Amino acid sequence: MPAIEAHHLYKVFGRKANEGVKRLKAGADADELKKSGLTPAVIDASFTVEEGEIFVVMGLSGSGKSTLIRMINGLHPPTAGHVELHGENITAATGKDLRRLRRERISMVFQHFALFPHRSVIDNAAYGLETQGVGKEERRRRAHEALELCGLTGWDEHLPSELSGGMQQRVGLARALAADTDILLMDEAFSALDPLIRRDMQDQLIELQQKLGKTILFITHDLNEAMRIGDRIAMMRNGRIVQVGTAEEILTDPANDYVAQFVADVDRTRVLTASSVMEPPAAVLGAEQGPRAAHKLMREHQLPAMFVTARDRTLQGYVTENEVSMRLEQKNLDGLLKPVPDFASVSPDTSLADLFGPAAETPAIAVVDDNGKLRGVIPRITLLSALATQTDAEMAAALSAPAPDTGPAPDTDETKEAVRG
Secondary structure (H helix, E strand, C coil): CCCEEEEEEEEEECCCHHHHHHHHHCCCCHHHHHHCCCEEEEEEEEEEECCCCEEEEECCCCCCHHHHHHHHCCCCCCCEEEEEECCEECCCCCHHHHHHHHHHHEEEECCCCCCCCCCCHHHHHCHHHHHCCCCHHHHHHHHHHHHHHCCCCCCCCCCHHHCCHHHHHHHHHHHHHHCCCCEEEEECCCCCCCHHHHHHHHHHHHHHHHHHCCEEEEEECCHHHHHHHCCEEEEEECCEEEEEECHHHHHHCCCCHHHHHHHCCCCHHHHCEHHHHCECCCCCEECCCCHHHHHHHHHHHCCCEEEEECCCCEEEEEEEHHHHHCCCCCCCCCCCCECCCHHHEECCCCEHHHCHHHHHHCCEEEEECCCCEEEEEEEHHHHHHCCCCCCHHHHHHHHHCCCCCCCCCCCCHHHHHHHHC
């Protein structure tokens, strides 16, 4: 069962909001509703967040992402649609049940820290436990453990004013972790921080997620942040979710021109991984085979070297054509099998940026899983080809086509939004 399920959520502000939803379902656009005094903030949003996933909702200011997260935790009742947390309909919950769900299932990390200035760091971190009715000794113990996880050992009795912005945000994160809820909602949690501190907090979040396996719904307007931390990303525009996918899927297969413009300047080498570009090896030699079989395969496929695997695909090493051709009468690979250098063997999630060094040293890189099994290979030419954002034909057409004389581009809202993207 998914941790979070959003089913056809609509949020329309203004009188006759329900009538506005009916008009949207009938095909009316947002501009038509605005002329009637209605503001459609979220339009037909559906998605699921799996257990232990970091799901990022990404969009520009005014796209509806903050309204969406407020419907997830029950602060904004949807005009239409509903939200389920582990199968429980939070939209139908009221009063005591809704407060219970917020205390026991959901923790929030806010953009501007939301710390109590008169409380110590540990008492701020323990606040969620206090609202749950946990005794003082137990909540301070759990808060202290959460502060240690967030790198704040020794700061328990300090006041928030004595901490830097990044440290204050760590307190907010520790408070959410101490409450030990299943789900963390993070609304622009790092956007108020300086770039270097922001990156440190992203690293901290990824590290904590690997340890704790929380379900995280993260809101951001920063595409690089979304692609760095998100297992999956929902792209929002004008209240609608226009695409949901992994960073790789959004980068390589954008759903429309808007998404394509958004990702045009993304550093592909930081998003794409070895698994994105690896291909099945042209030929692989079994460890039980001999030089004659190796020689035949390398000649057929015009390979100067070949990886050797055991029967279960565990990588054993490699052999070269030059050495094999001199020992064709030998029955096995004794003395011919060389270990694959560390730099020439990478995991599937290695970023392309980290492959250029190895590619300069070897004509092909082996991609192996955690069990040492060969999953694919990356020839040097394949790595270079993966960096292209346009085909040669597209580039040639763009260069040869005469530019139409249409005068200056209109200064429309759509143009401004595209430029901001």
